[in-house]
Amino acid sequence: MVEQVVVIGAGVYGAAVAAELARRGARVKVVDSGVPADGTSGATFAWTNSNGKQPRAYHDLNVAGMEAHRRLAHEVQGSDWYHEGGNLEWGGDDAEREQLRRKVDSVLACGYQARWLTRAEVLRIEPDLNPAELPADGIAYFPSEGWIEPARLIGHLLSTVDGERIWHDAVTGIDVSGGRVRSVRLASGRQLSADAVVNCAGPRAAEVAVLAGLELPMNNTRGVLIYTSPVAVSVARVVHAPRVHLRPDGGGRLLLHTHEVDDAADDGNGTVDQAAVEKVVEAGCALYPGIRGASVESVRVGERPIPSDGLPVLGRAPGLPNFHFAVSHSGVTLSLHAGARVAAEVMGEDWSAELAPFRFERL
Template sequence: MTQRIAVIGAGVLGLSVARMLALQGAQVTLFEKGTPGAGTSQISFAWVNANGKSPESYHRLNAAGIEAHKRLQRLSDAPAPWLLETGTWEWAAAPAVRAQLEKRLATLTTLGYPWQAVTRDALLKQFPELRLDSRIQQGWFFPSECLLYPALLIGWLQAQLRGLGATLVTQKEVLTLDETPEGVTLELSSGERWLGDRAILAAGRWSAELLTQLGLDLAMTDASRPDKVACSFLAVTDPLPIQINSNIISPELNVRPDGGGRLMLQALDLDEYADPARPASTEGMIGQEFLRRLRRLFIQTEGARIAQIAVGQRARPADGLPAVGYVSRHQRAYLLVSHSGMTLAPLLGELVAHEVLTGERPEMLADFAPQRLLTAFTGKSEGLAPAYLPAAQ
C-alpha cells in the first residue's frame, strides 16, 4: 500500500527528503507556512564541508554529505548548477590561531580528509587582488569542499517534486499534530485537515515549537534571540572587480562569491552583535567594519559598498549535532533537524527516506537519535512510550 507522508517544512532538508520519498513511490504532501526556502535555507554562507566537525561520526556524516551533493548534481542535469566544486583556501596570522589550525589538520589527516599546504606565491596567484599580510608565508587548500547556491538547489528540488506528482502546500501553517496507532492528523491555519500515515518534521528552527504538539520539549539554541552560536551576520557587496571563484577563510573575514561579481562576507567575531530583532544598517558600525576588513584584504575595493546585511538564524540543536529519528510512541512522527543542513541535505534525504519506508535504521544515523535532546512536559506526554521519552537530566 502506498504510504501517505507529510513533510512539514520546505527548506533544503524538507525538500530533499520529500523528493527521495516521492522517488520511491510515497504519496508526499509538503507543508510550508511561508514560501520554500524562506527560512534558514535562504540566509546561509552555504559552505559544504566537514572541516573541523566533531565527533568522528559527525565528521564522517558531513564528508559523505559532500559526496552526496556531487553525486546528485552529476545526475541532475540541472540547467543552473547549484554546487560550486571550488575547494576552500585558508590561512592564519596569529601564532595561537595557526597552532589550532595545525592541530585541526593533524586530526583531518587521521580521518583521511584531503588537504594540502600551499605557498604564499600560490595564494597570490589564486587571488590576484589579495593583500596578504607579510606574516603569511603559507596557506592550506581543502580540495573536496564546495559552495552552494541555495536558491538554485531549492528551485531544482521544487521542479523535481512537481514532476514526481508531490503536493506542495504553501502559506498555510501546521497548527496541530496528533498521532494515533493508525496514523497522523494535521490541522492547518486554513482550517483544513490532513490525514496520513506519517509526518516528517523538517521545520528547522521552529522544530521545538512543533514538537510541543507531541508533549515534548526539544533542546535547541533559540535563534530568535541575540546569540553568536545561533545567529550570524551575512553581508553581501555590490559587484566588485575581484577575481574569486572559491571560498576563503582568512583571519578577519570569510569570503565567498555570490554571483555577478558580488561577494558574501562573514566575520564570526562580529556575531556577538547579531540580533534578529535589530537589523544592522549597511551604513552603520557593522557595515563599515565589514568594509574596512574587505579593503584590508583586497585591492580594487576602494569603492566597495555593502548592499545588504542579513542575520542568519541557525537551526541548531543544543549540542550542535543533528537530531534525526522517530519521536513518537507509534513511530508516526519523525524529526529531522540539523545545523549543517546545507552540507547534509541530499544525504539525509536518502537516509531518512530509507528508514521511513523500510523501517531499517541506517548505521550513519546511529549517533544522532533525537532522544538525547527530548524531555516531556505536562500535556500530551502520556501518549509517549518510554523508549521515546528520556528521563529529564
C-alpha cells in the first residue's frame, strides 16, 4: 500500500502531483533544491492551449489540461491566477497565413474552438492595438485559450498539501533494492523513506532519473522572456503577432516573447543579447503604441523540459514500478490534468489507456 510519497520538484508538475496525492490521502513530502516556482515554471509564457499540438492523443491531453484549469478556477474562490481571455494570431506573409489556415482547419476538425475575425472585430476587443499593424481580415481567434500565473497556482496547490515541504535541499541519491525505490537522499544528509517517488524535476528530470538507474533522453531548449514595468495599456489576452508574442502579466505588466529572441540567450552564462531584447520591445511598441511608456523590468531565461521526442513522459517506470515521471514541455497547460493522472496511478488507479502514448519505455 502506498502511504509515503516523495515528490521531487515544486514547479507546476510537482505542485499538481503533490496536491492530488494529498487529496487521495498520501503522506507527501515535496522536495526542491530551490523554492517553489524557481525553475521553468517561474520563467514561462504560461499560455494554456492546444494550438496545433500533434498527435491527437497529445492534443486531447492538452484539451483536458485546459479543462482542468477551468474547473479548478471555478471551484476555488478567489482563484484569479487563471485568465481565459482567448488568443489572437495572424500571419505576416503568405506562408504564415497558409500555415495558420491549416492549423485552424486542423483544430476545428478536432472539435476545438477557433474562428476568423476581421480587423474591426479585433479592435472592438483589443482597442489599444495599432490598426496599422493588423491585416483587414484573416485573424484567428481561439477563445478557450488563456494564460495563468504559475507561481500563484503553485502556491495554491501547495497550500492544500498537509505534508512536509523541504526547500533548498537537492535530491542527490535514490536507494533502490529488490526492484523498488526505498528512500531518497538529500544534499543535507537527510534520508526520506518512500513507498513511491515522483520525478517532477522539469529540465533536471534526466539527472534525477539517473539516480534511480534510468536514462531519460531530453532535448531541453532555452527561452527568453521580457517583462515590462506596469503600463497603462489594455491587453486583455494572449496575442501572437508576426514579430512579437505578448500577454498581460498581472499588475499592469506585460510579457513579451518571440521564437527568434530565444537564440539571444547565452548558453554559458545565462545573459541575453540586449539588441535582440530591444527588437522585441520595438515590435511590441509598434503593435501597442502605449508600450512606449514602459521599461524592461526583467529578462528571464527559462529552460523547456523536453523529452527527446517532444511528448510528455508520464507515469511509472517499467522495472521500477514505484518510480514515476511527470515531465513535459507545455507543462503549464498539462500539469493539473496530467499530474492528477500520475498521482492517481501512484495510488493504484489504472489510467493505462490515457497514459499509454506517454510512457517512459517508448524512449
